[in-house]
Amino acid sequence: MKTKKPVTLALVGAWHVHTNGFIKEFQKTRSESAVFKRVWDTDPERGQRFAKMLQATWTPDYSAIFNDPEIDGVMIEAETSRHKELIQQAAAAGKHIFTDKILAPSVSEAEDILAYTDEAGIVCCVSHESLTRPDYRYAKRLMDEGWFGDIVSYYFRRSHGHAKTDRLPSSWFDPATAGGGALIDLGVHGISLAVYLWL
Incomplete structure (x- = not known):
């Protein structure tokens, strides 16, 4: 029997607070079907740690990742402010993309990105890890089956106390880098949940 070649990936940036969790999950579930070949980050020390x-x-120049024909896809965990630049270059190189929320800090940038990835014919997936939660998926099933009747509004609240700890980097609080404040960090989960429930 012919063995299937593993998907070859690269990590483009490790700025996002979820990067470590995604990598641990990857190592638990996907280590046989996919392998990481290269890592780049704006912070060399952090990037080398993830490598x-x-x-x-460890790759000090991210263009080497996009120019590597062996790499099938990239995981973009870089600063939100760099998403458009990195995603468009990855798409131009024919690399499939997984990126963390949010896609971009503005609607116009997000629309530009989606138009570019559509034209390139690559898959671009934005992580909204909340949508994998069993309780949300159960609510979706009940809605689809009509258990709640016609829903005209819903209330969503999500919070954490990480701003009072050292778990978030200082750049997380910089709107120019992170793309916003509490709405981008936590509120976006409620927005994506609303879209998911009503699709």
């Missing part, structure tokens, strides 16, 4: 974790090569 070691993934047994991948």
Whole structure:
């Protein structure tokens, strides 16, 4: 029987607070079907740490990732302010893309990105890890089956206390880098949930 070649990936940036969790989840569930080959980050020390974790090569110039024909897809965990630049270059190179929320800090940038990825014919997936939660999926099933009748509004609240700890980098509080404040960090989960429930 012919063995299937693993998907070859690269980590483009490790700024996002969810990067570590995604990598740990990857190592638990996908390590046989996919491998990381390269890692780049704006912070060399952080990038080298993730390269070691993934047994991948630290790459100081991200263009080397996009020019590598062996890389099938990229995981973009870089600063939100760099999403448009990085996603468009990845799409132009024919790399499939997984990126963390949010796609872009403005609607116009997001529309530009989607138009570019559509034209390039690549898959671009934006992580909204909340949508994998069993309780949300159960609510979706009940809605689809008509258990709640005609829903005309819903209330969503999500919070955490990480701003009072050292778990978030200082750049997380910089709107120019992160793309916004509490709405982008937590409110976007409610927005994506609303879209998911009513699709």
